[in-house]
Amino acid sequence: MLSDFQPWIERWALTPDGEPFVTTYSQSRLLPVRRCGRAAMLKLAASDDERRGSTIMAWWDGRGAAPVLRHDDNALLMARGEGVRSLAEAPDEVALPILCGVVAALHAPRPDPPSVPPLAQLFRALLDGGEPRLEGARRIARELLATSCEGVLLHADIHHSNVLDFGDEGWLAIDPWGYRGERAYDYANVLRNPNLVRVTEPGRFDSGRALIAEAAGLDPARLLRWTYAHAGLAASWDLMDGQEPDRSFAVLALAEARL
Numbered sequence: 001m002l003s004d005f006q007p008w009i010e011r012w013a014l015t016p017d018g019e020p021f022v023t024t025y026s027q028s029r030l031l032p033v034r035r036c037g038r039a040a041m042l043k044l045a046a047s048d049d050e051r052r053g054s055t056i057m058a059w060w061d062g063r064g065a066a067p068v069l070r071h072d073d074n075a076l077l078m079a080r081g082e083g084v085r086s087l088a089e090a091p092d093e094v095a096l097p098i099l100c101g102v103v104a105a106l107h108a109p110r111p112d113p114p115s116v117p118p119l120a121q122l123f124r125a126l127l128d129g130g131e132p133r134l135e136g137a138r139r140i141a142r143e144l145l146a147t148s149c150e151g152v153l154l155h156a157d158i159h160h161s162n163v164l165d166f167g168d169e170g171w172l173a174i175d176p177w178g179y180r181g182e183r184a185y186d187y188a189n190v191l192r193n194p195n196l197v198r199v200t201e202p203g204r205f206d207s208g209r210a211l212i213a214e215a216a217g218l219d220p221a222r223l224l225r226w227t228y229a230h231a232g233l234a235a236s237w238d239l240m241d242g243q244e245p246d247r248s249f250a251v252l253a254l255a256e257a258r259l
Contacts, residue, residue, distance in 0.1 A: 005031045005042055008075045014042060032080060039080040040069055049177060055114045056153065056178045064105030065173045066166065081172065083165025088194035092208050095160060096190065098171050100215035102163050103186045106173060107152045116153055119181025120145050125236040126229075133249070136256060137232020140225050148182040158186050160194040184223055187212050188230035192251045199247055205254040228255035 001020045008014065017039065018032030029044040045051040054076035058068045062079075070077040087095040120127075123141050126134060155162075156177035166172045191208050192199060199205075209227070213220040228251075235248035 001029065002031070004029055004044060008042055008044075008070075008077070009033070012042075012070050012077055014040070014077070033077070035069060035077065038069075039082050041078055041080045043076045043078070045074055045076070052114070052116065052178045053176045056116070056176045057174075059110065059112075059114055060106060061110075062169075062172075063108065063110075064102050065176070066164070067169075067172075078174070079166070079169075081164035081166040081169075083167045085165040087160040087163055087171070092198075092204065092211065095194075096208060096211045097215050099158060099160070099163055099190055100187065100212060102171055102173050103155065103158055103183075104216065106155055106176075107183050107186070113153050114178070116178040116180050119148075119154065119156075119179045119185060122156060122177070122179050123229075123233055125240060126233040129236050131236065131239060134232045134235060134252075136259075137229055137235070137252060140259075141229035141232065144182070144222075144225055144229055150182055151180045152183045154179045154181055154183070154186050156186065157189070159189050159192075182226070184216075184218050184226045185230065187216055187218065187223060188226040189234070191227055191254075192231055192234060192247055196247050196250065199250050199254075205251075206258075224255055224258055228252065228259060231255060 012035060014033040014035050016031060017034045020029060020031040022029055027046040028050050031042045033040050033042050045054060054071055057065055057076060057078060058071045067079040069079060087098060126138055126141055155173055156179045157175060162175050163171050163173050190212060191205055209220060209223060213223050231248050231251035235245045238245035238248055
């Protein structure tokens with residue numbers, strides 16, 4: 001697989017610094033490298049969505065996201081976080097404000113944003129599906145998409161493992177999907193993470209939602225509805241991919257009980 005990376009290794013004067021690997025869902029190929037002594041990650045996109053994500057990373061220009069060192073139509077060279085801290089292992093009172101701060105940095109106004117699809121396109125898996133257990137989430141998703149009055153460029157896959165420790169540079173995001181829609185959506189996946197144990201911890205859903213709403217300046221009721229709709233979307237993906245949907249249905253039940 002190393003030969004796949006060779007053109008960029010030569011073009012950008014890179015030194016391999018680990019074994020190449022393939023991401024589980026996107027099937028993108030990645031190789032840890034060093035450039036002028038700096039730890040970096042070379043990523044070869046496997047889809048148009050991944051290529052769009054690389055363009056967005058370059059547009060963010062290191063503000064809220066990992067700095068991009070080089071970029072072309074098929075490859076992304078970004079700084080590699082070498083910090084040892086993990087948000088998945090941090091308590092909510094630490095992790096959730098950090099996640100909210102990163103999202104706020106990503107949403108900060110910048111000129112000349114890249115073109116990205118509308119959020120409604122991401123929701124097709126839920127809206128076009130027929131799973132009866134997701135009918136409530138379908139209805140809420142349609143209502144939210146129809147009443148959204150703001151549009152920002154969304155990361156669209158914010159969770160504990162997509163915000164990494166970059167040491168002195170702080171916590172920075174990686175792997176955006178890139179859609180345009182209501183900013184509240186970028187917080188909707190947080191309470192479905194980092195794992196089923198945390199998701200179902202007594203009192204966590206309510207305390208976490210209150211913390212996110214305050215830190216992000218969101219209407220708690222609107223955040224609840226986006227959390228519910230996103231859990232339905234995630235359950236749709238789980239079922240389509242043959243994955244275990246326990247986490248998604250746990251969040252659906254928690255949110256539905258409060259709607």
